Structures are given as structure tokens and as C-alpha cells.
Amino acid sequence: MVFASATETIVGPPKVLTVRETYSPPNASRSNGRLVPIKHAPDSKADFGAEVYGIDLNNFTSADFDFIHDALHRHKLLVFKAQPEMLRPQQQYRLTACFDPDEQTGGFAHGADPVLLTENGVTIYGLPNRPAINAQPQVHILGRGELPENYFDFPPGFNVKGIDHVDFHVPPHIPREERDRGASRFYQWHWDGALYAIPPPRVGCLLAVRTPKGPDVTVHWGDGTGRTMGIAPGATAMVAGSRALEVLDDETREVVLNSRVEYAPHAFRWMSTARSTQLGHTIVTEGKEVPLDELPPWSEEKICVYPMVWTNPVTGEKSLQVHGQGAFKLYLKDKPDGEERIISDLKEVREFMHKIMSPALSPENIYAHPHQEGDVILWYNRALWHSITEFPESYGPRIMHQCNIAASDHPSG
Known part of the structure; x- marks a missing residue:
């Protein structure tokens, strides 16, 4: 088994037909889809999410997609239940790509994958904790x-590397x-996106193939509050950006409504040598980032410079959507025609990110989705934050198929 070194040239994976070349939906005038809103705990302030029944994602029609598109923008998270069989990778890509018919490359949201390994004439692309399916x-x-x-083209005994x-x-x-x-612990609160050059996906999609088996785990905030x-086990934690905007004080809310964030070039490489706060929402300022040169x-x-607040194109709802760890510079205004104040000191940038993100990161605002094998979740990436959570190795593997592809446009507010 030959593994790629960190210095190897990044190479694209073999070409696979795009959704435009493969998608010829059956004729159908009406979807059989049915929605059941997720029932949150009585003390929960989470107000998003719905289960979907009656749609086979391996055979969805154009009418089904119209139903899904509207439902996703209104509920932000959809959980597809009672699927007749596991969602095929080609159909997972098709479903995701249909949300952005103007996107031309069909590329992975974080850019081209490197070669991970070559064995018996088969090349696998990706990273140890994120291999791609050929x-x-x-x-x-x-x-x-x-x-x-x-499993597909993977060699026997292939292990996906976990992160903690x-x-x-x-x-x-x-x-x-x-x-x-x-x-x-919550590992990293974020929305999916490269934060440099490539527009962030409109949607994310996860298929649960294997889920850990064991008692519930207890997430510790680790921020001195004692919250748990x-x-x-293996749940994906989620927070609505609309709720994050709602819980801010009036003055701060007015600032974020009129302000922008500049993200670091090659943000994930830049932060790769730094360390996260224990809550997973910002980076600790220790001067450990990779120098820009x-x-x-x-x-x-x-360079990506995005508004702090993004608008749902179907409902008009506004969501606070910031990536606290990749933030490099702030452009703050307290009203639309106000004077813009630029903050470039990283410590100040992160203090502001903490100020606007931490109020929402409280148990009553978090929905931790319990994945069930065979289920598919689809979320509106431009209105939700999410984080993986840790679980004991003794609970067994967690194997998920994720698809998110670059959008055709950058968020503009």
C-alpha cells in the first residue's frame, strides 16, 4: 500500500459523468412525498427539521425534487426515512447537484483531492479521514x-481515520x-466551505451506512460553564443561523446585519498548525497559524469576503452564518450607511466571533441528529451550523457518505 506524501501534487480523480449528462427524470406531475416535523424536546428552542416519507431517493422524479427543494428551504433539515435500499453515490450526487443547476464544474466543495493510495492498480483519492468513492x-x-x-474499490481492511x-x-x-x-466534545462548529476561491455549497447530504452502537454520550462544553x-453516539449537532441572530442583543444584531468577514487565504491550511477553543467555534490566538508567505x-x-448574515431565497429568513475559525479580518458597520471599521488584529477578530457565536451554542438551541442506518439527511448549508461529536471506539464504526459540491455563486447577503 502506497500513501501519498504531503508534498505530492494534487491530482483530480477520474472523471465521472455530471448530473447534466446522466439526469433524465421520469415524467411525474405530483410527488408522493410527505413531511413530518421533527419533535424537539419540550425545553428546546430548535425549530427546524422534518422527516420525509414516500420518496425513493434512488428513483426521485422532477416533481419529487420540487417537493424536496421547497421543504428544505422551509425546514432547513430533511431526514429521509424508509428508503428501500442504500442511496447510491451517483444518486447522492444527483440530488445534491440539482440544487444548483447553474454550477458548471460539479466539483468537490474543497477542491481537487490528492492521491491517497494506490494498490493492485486501483487509485483512491482523498485524505485518510475523507477518502473519495471512485x-x-x-x-x-x-x-x-x-x-x-x-466496499467499492477500497482494499480489504481499509480503515477511515477518525478525528478527535x-x-x-x-x-x-x-x-x-x-x-x-x-x-x-463538539469538534468544530462550522458550515461547509473552502473559505477561499470556491463558493460554499448550498446543501450538504449525508447517508448513514454504519452507526456506533452504545449508550448516549455526554458532550462537555469545556468552557468553564460546566454545561453538558x-x-x-455519533450524532451531528446543528444550530440554526436564524436562532443565532435572534439571541443577540439589539446593538450586536444591528452590527452583524451590516458587517462582513474576510476569511484567510487557504484558510484550513492556514489554521492547520493552530489550536481550537474547547467549544470548537474559534481558534486560540497563539501565533501558531501558518505565515501567509x-x-x-x-x-x-x-479571498472570500462574505456578509455575516445570509438570506434564505425562498422564505426571506435571515441567518447569522460565520465561520469563526477561518475568520481573518472584520469589516464592521453599525448601520447600512455607517462608517466601516476594519479589525485586523486576530485576537480582536476572534473575540468578536466568540461574542456573536457563543450565545447560540447553548443546549436549548442545539439539535443533535441521531443517525439511523440507511437514512439520508439533507441540510441547507447556508442556514445551519453543524459539528461532529465524539463517541467511544468500543461502540464500533461510524461510516457516512457525504456529498457537498461547490456552488455557482458566493453568498451575497
Whole structure:
């Protein structure tokens, strides 16, 4: 088995037909889709999410997609239940790509994948914690643990590398023995996107292939508040950007409504040597970021500068959508015609990110989705934040198929 080194040239995966070349939907005038809103706990302030029944995603029609498109923008998270069989990678890509018919490249939202390994004449692309499926290379495998037998083109015994807070968060870390008993952390609060050059996806899609089996875990905030939250093992935690905007004080809300964030060039490479706060929403300012002149080549015109608040094109709802870890510079205004104040000191940038993100990161605002094998979730990436959560290795593998593709446009408010 030959693994790519960190210095190898990034190469694109083999070409796979795009949705435009494969999509010829059956004639159908009406969808059989049915929505059941998710029932949140009585003390929950989460107000998003619905289960979907009556649509086979491996055979969805144009009428089904119209139903899905409207439902997703109104509910922000859809959970497709009672699927007759596992969603095929080609159909997962088709579903995701249909949300952006103007997008021309069909490319993975984080750019081209490197070669991961070559064995017996088969090349696998991706990263150890995010290998791509050759049959549809925009679909990646996330999670932790050994893949099922005879899994696509992967060699026998292939393991997906897991990630945990010990490798990323600033100490103190949760001791191994406590993690083995179910103590957990939010790894990283974010929306999906490269934060440089490539527009962030409109939607994200996850298929649960294998889910960990065991008692609920307890997520610890680790921020000195003592807050905890019980959730299903391997759950994906989510917060609505609309709720994040709502819980701000009036003065701060007015600022974010009129302000912008500039993200670092090659933001994930830039932050790769730094450490996250224990809550996973910002970076600790220690001067450990990769210097800009040591990053891969970058240009000013590819720097991403986004409004802090994005608008749902179907409902008009506004959501606070910021990526606290990739933030590099702020352009603050307290009213539309106000004077713009530029903040470039990273410590100040992160203090402001903490100020506007932390109020929403409270148990009553978080929905931790408990994945069930065979289910598919689809979320509106431009209105929700999400984070993976840790679980004991003894609970078994977590194998998920994720598809998110670059959008045709950058968010404009």
C-alpha cells in the first residue's frame, strides 16, 4: 500500500459523468412525498427539521425534487426515512447537484483531492479521514473505523481515520478513560466551505451506512460553564443561523446585519498548525497559524469576503452564518450607511466571533441528529451550523457518505 506524501501534487480523480449528462427524470406531475416535523424536546428552542416519507431517493422524479427543494428551504433539515435500499453515490450526487443547476464544474466543495493510495492498480483519492468513492468522487466517506467487506474499490481492511479533539483543541483534553465511558466534545462548529476561491455549497447530504452502537454520550462544553448535553453516539449537532441572530442583543444584531468577514487565504491550511477553543467555534490566538508567505500560492481576488448574515431565497429568513475559525479580518458597520471599521488584529477578530457565536451554542438551541442506518439527511448549508461529536471506539464504526459540491455563486447577503 502506497500513501501519498504531503508534498505530492494534487491530482483530480477520474472523471465521472455530471448530473447534466446522466439526469433524465421520469415524467411525474405530483410527488408522493410527505413531511413530518421533527419533535424537539419540550425545553428546546430548535425549530427546524422534518422527516420525509414516500420518496425513493434512488428513483426521485422532477416533481419529487420540487417537493424536496421547497421543504428544505422551509425546514432547513430533511431526514429521509424508509428508503428501500442504500442511496447510491451517483444518486447522492444527483440530488445534491440539482440544487444548483447553474454550477458548471460539479466539483468537490474543497477542491481537487490528492492521491491517497494506490494498490493492485486501483487509485483512491482523498485524505485518510475523507477518502473519495471512485464511482462518484464528489462523494466522500467520513467517520471512523473499518469499511464493510468488498466496499467499492477500497482494499480489504481499509480503515477511515477518525478525528478527535485531542489533536485539535487546546488543553485540557478529556482523559482517554473518560472518553471511553462516553464523555464527548463538539469538534468544530462550522458550515461547509473552502473559505477561499470556491463558493460554499448550498446543501450538504449525508447517508448513514454504519452507526456506533452504545449508550448516549455526554458532550462537555469545556468552557468553564460546566454545561453538558446528552446525545446519541455519533450524532451531528446543528444550530440554526436564524436562532443565532435572534439571541443577540439589539446593538450586536444591528452590527452583524451590516458587517462582513474576510476569511484567510487557504484558510484550513492556514489554521492547520493552530489550536481550537474547547467549544470548537474559534481558534486560540497563539501565533501558531501558518505565515501567509508560507501558504500555497494565493491571490487577493480569490479571498472570500462574505456578509455575516445570509438570506434564505425562498422564505426571506435571515441567518447569522460565520465561520469563526477561518475568520481573518472584520469589516464592521453599525448601520447600512455607517462608517466601516476594519479589525485586523486576530485576537480582536476572534473575540468578536466568540461574542456573536457563543450565545447560540447553548443546549436549548442545539439539535443533535441521531443517525439511523440507511437514512439520508439533507441540510441547507447556508442556514445551519453543524459539528461532529465524539463517541467511544468500543461502540464500533461510524461510516457516512457525504456529498457537498461547490456552488455557482458566493453568498451575497
